[in-house]
Amino acid sequence: MQRRQLLLYGAAGAGVLGLTLFVGWWRVDGPGAPEPKGQRPLPLSAMEFRLTDHEENEVGPGNLIGRPTMVFFGFTYCPDVCPTTLSDISGWLEELGDEASEMNVVFITVDPERDTVEAMAEYVGYFHPVIRGWTGPEDQIARAAEGFRASFERVPTEGGGYTMNHTAGVFLFDAEGELVTMIDYHEPREFAVPKIRRALTEDVEGAT
Amino acid sequence: MVKKLRYTNALAVLLTVAGLSAPALAGSEDVVVENAWSRASIGVNRPGAAYMTVRNTGEDAVTLTGLATPLAMMPEIHESKTNSDGVSSMAPAGEITIEPGQSVALEPGGLHAMLMKLQEPMTEGENFPLTLTFSDGGKVTVEVPILGIAARGPEG
Known part of the structure; x- marks a missing residue:
C-alpha cells in the first residue's frame, strides 16, 4: 500500500515536473514565446503595407528601396x-545639404483618426521639404509599425481627449x-549626422 | 538736483512697498524665469507647448503648482519620457519643487508647459503672458515669445 502510494506520488511528481517543463518551453522558446523586445526591424523589402502620402500618392515600403531612408512614427x-x-531631422538635413535630396524621409502617423492626408500635408509643410507624411487606415499603420517593430498606444487624457504613446x-x-541603425529620440546632431552619412556611403559601396 | 532727489525718493518708496509685500510670500519672489519660448501652432485644435528655465535665486525651496494664461483654457506642466524600448509618453508632471539656488529646465523632450484648449492660434512673432503659480501664493508672469513651428530653442 505504502509502496503503491509512493509510486503514485512519484508518477504525479514526474507528471507535474514534465508539465512544468513543457509550460516553460512553451512560454520561453515554444509557440507561446513573447516577441523579443528590441527586435530588429524587418528589411523594407520584407514589409507589407499600403499608405497614402501627403500628396495623395499610394505608397508602401517598396517606394523606399533604391535610396537611403529615414522613417519615424509620430x-x-x-x-x-x-x-x-x-x-531635429530638419536640422540634420540642413547640415547634409545637397545629400539630403538623395534620401527618403518619412513621417508615419500613429493617429490616422486626426491625421488625415490634408492634416499631414499642412504639418510637414512647416519642416524640411524632403520630409514626407504618410497616413492611412489603422490596420495598415499597425502593419507598418509591426514591420518596424515600433509600438503605439492610444491613451485617454483628462478632458476627454487622447494622446498617443x-x-x-x-x-x-x-x-x-x-x-543601418537607429537614431535615438533627440540624439545630438554630432552623433546623428555621421550615422546618416554612413547610410549614404553604404549606398555608394552597394552600388560599386 | 531737485529732480534727481525726487527720483531717488520715488525709488525708495517703491523699494519700501516691495519690501513690505515680500514677507507675505516665502520664496516665490526670488524666482526668475529665463529663456522662455514656444512654437507656433496650426490652428487651435492641437495643444501648444512652451519652454523656459525657472530659477530659484532665494534661500527657501519653492514649489510650482500651476499655470495660467489667457491663451489656453487648460495650461498644465507635462513631462515627456522615453522608456528603454524607445517609446515616448507624456503625462502631467504634478507639482515641481525647486531647491534654493537650483533651477528647473522646461525643454523639448522633458518638462514643458502644455497649452491645452487654445483660445486662439499661436502665431509666430507674437507673445503671450504665462503666469506661474507657487505654493506660497506668489505668482510670476513671463511674456513668452512665439517662434516658428520648427524652432529648436529660444534662439529659434
Missing part, C-alpha cells in the same frame, strides 16, 4: 516630442532597405 497633435523630432526613435535604412 502624430501631429503631439506638442513636444514630434515637433522636436521633426525639427509611440516609438520615438528614427529608423535609418540603406538604399537596399536594410536597417
Whole structure:
C-alpha cells in the first residue's frame, strides 16, 4: 500500500515536473514565446503595407528601396516630442545639404483618426521639404509599425481627449532597405549626422 | 538736483512697498524665469507647448503648482519620457519643487508647459503672458515669445 502510494506520488511528481517543463518551453522558446523586445526591424523589402502620402500618392515600403531612408512614427497633435523630432531631422538635413535630396524621409502617423492626408500635408509643410507624411487606415499603420517593430498606444487624457504613446526613435535604412541603425529620440546632431552619412556611403559601396 | 532727489525718493518708496509685500510670500519672489519660448501652432485644435528655465535665486525651496494664461483654457506642466524600448509618453508632471539656488529646465523632450484648449492660434512673432503659480501664493508672469513651428530653442 505504502509502496503503491509512493509510486503514485512519484508518477504525479514526474507528471507535474514534465508539465512544468513543457509550460516553460512553451512560454520561453515554444509557440507561446513573447516577441523579443528590441527586435530588429524587418528589411523594407520584407514589409507589407499600403499608405497614402501627403500628396495623395499610394505608397508602401517598396517606394523606399533604391535610396537611403529615414522613417519615424509620430502624430501631429503631439506638442513636444514630434515637433522636436521633426525639427531635429530638419536640422540634420540642413547640415547634409545637397545629400539630403538623395534620401527618403518619412513621417508615419500613429493617429490616422486626426491625421488625415490634408492634416499631414499642412504639418510637414512647416519642416524640411524632403520630409514626407504618410497616413492611412489603422490596420495598415499597425502593419507598418509591426514591420518596424515600433509600438503605439492610444491613451485617454483628462478632458476627454487622447494622446498617443509611440516609438520615438528614427529608423535609418540603406538604399537596399536594410536597417543601418537607429537614431535615438533627440540624439545630438554630432552623433546623428555621421550615422546618416554612413547610410549614404553604404549606398555608394552597394552600388560599386 | 531737485529732480534727481525726487527720483531717488520715488525709488525708495517703491523699494519700501516691495519690501513690505515680500514677507507675505516665502520664496516665490526670488524666482526668475529665463529663456522662455514656444512654437507656433496650426490652428487651435492641437495643444501648444512652451519652454523656459525657472530659477530659484532665494534661500527657501519653492514649489510650482500651476499655470495660467489667457491663451489656453487648460495650461498644465507635462513631462515627456522615453522608456528603454524607445517609446515616448507624456503625462502631467504634478507639482515641481525647486531647491534654493537650483533651477528647473522646461525643454523639448522633458518638462514643458502644455497649452491645452487654445483660445486662439499661436502665431509666430507674437507673445503671450504665462503666469506661474507657487505654493506660497506668489505668482510670476513671463511674456513668452512665439517662434516658428520648427524652432529648436529660444534662439529659434
